[in-house]
Amino acid sequence: SQKIEQNSEALNIQEGKTATLTCNYTNYSPAYLQWYRQDPGRGPVFLLLIRENEKEKRKERLKVTFDTTLKQSLFHITASQPADSATYLCALPGYSSASKIIFGSGTRLSIRP
């Protein structure tokens, strides 16, 4: 079955630095991958979608890469700010049903001033 792996350890970085989060997946080749942000006790919020034929996508201070050979996506936040502190989830369409969106367990990011 498909598997999504995100670094379960929290990532702590200094304000102003670039945060890089990793999402690895196995056992199939998704047509696209999404990143969401989740704050404690709140619903996830969509950030970016990248398709299999796109190597990189940017939105303001966010950048996502998608390496279908490595089966990996990297999520970067440049010039990080304390307000960027949250849990970031990657999500893929289901193998058996593209209607299902399967979420990784998320990586908690903390930006210290």
Next chain:
Amino acid sequence: DSGVTQTPKHLITATGQRVTLRCSPRSGDLSVYWYQQSLDQGLQFLIQYYNGEERAKGNILERFSAQQFPDLHSELNLSSLELGDSALYFCASSVGIAGGPETQYFGPGTRLLVL
């Protein structure tokens, strides 16, 4: 504000009871998804409805059921509740384009506590 509403925000009940969670999708969205999120499990997909019909099913327990009504709102019914059912339950909606990327918009969630 995502445009997805969920009621109630909080629910406290006892084991063995039955509860109903309600979700109204964003205007124009035809698909509704239900997720369960507990501390040690992450976000688990339960079930999806599209325009009133069940479209995809995840690891939803037999004690749980859902439906989507003609006005597109959805209800998730949880019965014979157990302590382990305590969790945040999220509803999400999407446009529902067949074969297309499904970006989901999440509601604020219902926090269920089973005592």
